[in-house]
Amino acid sequence: MKLKTINIKGKEYVEVNERLIFFRKNYKNHALLTEVIDKTDDTILIKASVKNEQGITVATGHAEEVKGSTFINKTSYVENCETSAIGRCLGSLGIGIDNSVASFEEVANAVKQQQKVDTITKYTLDIGDANWEKVLKYVAANKNLGLEKVLIQLKKKYDIKTPIKKELSKLMK
Numbered sequence: 455m456k457l458k459t460i461n462i463k464g465k466e467y468v469e470v471n472e473r474l475i476f477f478r479k480n481y482k483n484h485a486l487l488t489e490v491i492d493k494t495d496d497t498i499l500i501k502a503s504v505k506n507e508q509g510i511t512v513a514t515g516h517a518e519e520v521k522g523s524t525f526i527n528k529t530s531y532v533e534n535c536e537t538s539a540i541g542r543c544l545g546s547l548g549i550g551i552d553n554s555v556a557s558f559e560e561v562a563n564a565v566k567q568q569q570k571v572d573t574i575t576k577y578t579l580d581i582g583d584a585n586w587e588k589v590l591k592y593v594a595a596n597k598n599l600g601l602e603k604v605l606i607q608l609k610k611k612y613d614i615k616t617p618i619k620k621e622l623s624k625l626m627k
Contacts, residue, residue, distance in 0.1 A: 457550050470541035470549030476549050483507040486543070488536050492603065496521050500535045502543035515542025520610075579612040581621055593625055601626045 457476060459466035477486065485505045492499040497520050504513040517538035519531040526534050545551045574622055578587050589608060596604055608614055608622075 470537050470544070473541060473544040473550040477504075477544055477547070479599070481547075486540065488539060490518070492599075494607075497607075498532055500532075500539040502536070502539035504543055504547050509614045513547035514544050515539050515544070516548050517542060518606075521609060575610075576613045577611060579608075579618055581618065585612065589622075590625070593622060597626060 457468045457472045459468050459472075461467075474486075477484070481504070484507065486502065487505065488502045490498060491501050497518060499516065499518045502517075503511050504516045506512050515538075517535045519535035519538070521526055521531045522528050523531070524534075541550075549584055577585055579589060589612070592608070593604060596607070604626065605614065605619065605622065612618075614622075
């Protein structure tokens with residue numbers, strides 16, 4: 455069955471609702487589940503999973519959204535994140551991936567995000583400078599999140615170079 459696609463910049467993408475309709479019609483004995491993995495004041499990370507009739511996970515997909523990063527995320531970043539996670543999960547199951555696992559929504563959001571990122575100036579970060587002291591306080595307060603999540607947050611504000619990553623890695627141990 456050919457799923458309906460939308461063209462973005464010359465490539466065809468399948469919307470999540472199309473993937474979901476296909477899933478509901480063709481995988482009647484499977485369960486589609488979502489769970490919040492991490493939520494801060496500004497971000498949310500959601501995991502979607504498909505389990506077969508034996509309860510075995512056969513596909514997963516993750517998505518992260520930043521509150522207020524796009525027009526839709528000003529009011530609905532949780533819902534948008536869940537939709538993206540579901541789309542990626544269904545793509546992982548093989549639904550709607552003729553051209554890309556990414557859904558129309560993800561690609562459209564990525565294009566907007568890239569345009570926004572291009573206009574944001576990040577602070578420089580050097581070991582020992584005033585920003586470094588702020589980062590050390592943040593790392594101490596959020597050590598429980600782990601290095602990867604701490605770096606994700608820090609990269610939103612700072613230009614993180616390899617020596618900084620290495621030093622942060624040492625501090626997180």
